[in-house]
Amino acid sequence: MTLSVAPISSAEHLAYIGTQRSVSFLQTPAWGRVKTEWRSESLGWYDGPRLVGAGLVLHRPVPRLERHTLAYLPEGPSIDWTGDLSRWLDPLAAYLKAQGAFAIRLVPPLRTHSWSADQVKAGIADPEVARLTEVPGAVDVLGARVTSRLSAAGWLPQSPEDGFGAGQPQFKYEVPLAGRSEDDVLRGMNQLWRRNIKKAAKAGVEVTAGDDLKAFHDLYVHTAARDHFTPRPLGYFETMFAAMSAEDPERIKLYLAHHSGDLVAATILVRVGAYAWYSYGASATEKRDVRGSNACQWAMIRDSLAAGCDVYDLRGITPTLSADDPHVGLIQFKVGTGGQAVRYVGEWDLPLRPVMYRAFDLYMRRREHLRNKRK
Incomplete structure (x- = not known):
């Protein structure tokens, strides 16, 4: 049966998310309120009157392309990827083109490969191995099939060679928790991680959940200066916490690690259903020996297990x-x-208006070139 796509309310979107084991936090209505520079909308897929899929679309305006936008679905949409993709993606393309989108960018939440910690360590130890993709790993059949079908349907891969781009990373590191206890997870860690967790506890590091975003941000700015990255402003985090907490009080949590009254590390955890993300982290240069960052990570892992x-x-x-x-x-x-290293399907573009898409692609290439020259 043909599926149809139509706008849905935030309440309908959240109700659908509640029927799933999990979806990415980047696919929640709250995330659209965090990304204030984009216009957002929730879309639903209908099989007759029944809602069978949902996605958050962020509409990105592009200079000199007037009212036309790039329609972006980060780590989404939440649909059945196992069947005929054209049933899902063709009505999406038709709807978004009618709304003025010149292209769609989606990021299927599907893995293509995974490597165990031992496989990754063996690759690091081998001087002949330069990249993770040179290490034999497990292949995910569904992810590989979706990659092939997207390519055959005219979608264009956008993921950069190093796995990092302007969008979502294609390579991630994940710790499986299902069916495991705290002791199981600790036993899976290497000796250095276990020792650092114990060292933090012995040194008296205390990790608490809090709401002092200013303290977190001050430490985060310090971390950015030390590690040479551009920090986000405090207002971004205030908006993020306000939007996500309003949607679900358990959605986002700030962890603060103190030692003798000094803030030595801080992290942000996000959770949707059965999936938890380490989102942001910061650490002091002083007192690094008390291992506040390891203490924060362990507190977040324990809370994720408990949830x-x-x-x-x-x-x-x-x-x-x-x-x-x-x-x-x-x-x-x-x-x-x-845990394990994981490769995902990555970002894919479908040009809906090819001339505009080529202009956008040229604009992005020039912007990237200028950014690289400034480094």
């Missing part, structure tokens, strides 16, 4: 395994949790 989560998501990594690459430290830190 019945299936996965604790440590978010993006680059696929590099070369000792000469400055990004390898990120995967080395995360692999200590004993």
Whole structure:
């Protein structure tokens, strides 16, 4: 039967999310209120009168393209990816084109490959291996099939070679939690992680859930200066907490690690159903030896276990395994949790108005070139 696509209310969207084991927090109505520079709408797929799928669309205006937008579905939509994709994506394209979109960008929440912690460590130790994709791993049949079908249907892959771009990371590090206890998770960690968690406890580090976003942001700005990245303003986090907490009081939580009255680390956890994400983190340069960051991570993992989560998501990594690459430290830190590295299907574009899409692509390439020149 043919499916139809139509706008749905935030309440209808949330009700649908409640029927799922989980969806990405980037696909919740609240996320549309966080991204204030974009216009957002919730869409539903209908099989007759029955709502069978949902997605959050962020409409990005582009300079000199007048009212036309890029329609972006980050880590979505939440649909049945196992069947005939044209039943789902063709009505989406028809609806969005009628609304003025010149292209659709979607990020299917599907894996294509995974590598165990031991496989990742073996790759790092092998001087002949430069990238994660050179290490044999497990292939996800559904993700591979969806990748093939998107390509055959004219969708264009957008994920960069290093796995990081302007959108969502294609490579992530995740800790499976389903069916595991705290002791199971601890045993899966490497010796350094277990030792640092114990060291933090022995040093008297106390991790509490709080609401002092100003304290978090001050530490986050300090971290950005030290680690050479551009921090988001305090207002962004205030909007994020207000929007997501209003949608669900358990959606987002701030963790603050103190040692002898000093804030030594702070992190933000987001949860939707059975999935939890480490979203942001900050740490003090002083007192790094008390391991406040490890203490925060362990507190978030424990709370995710207590909430019945299936996965604790440590978010993006680059696929590099070369000792000469400055990004390898990120995967080395995360692999200590004993989880797994995962490759996702990535970002895909469908041009709806090819001339406008080519102009947009040229604009983005020029912007990226200018950004790289400034580095």
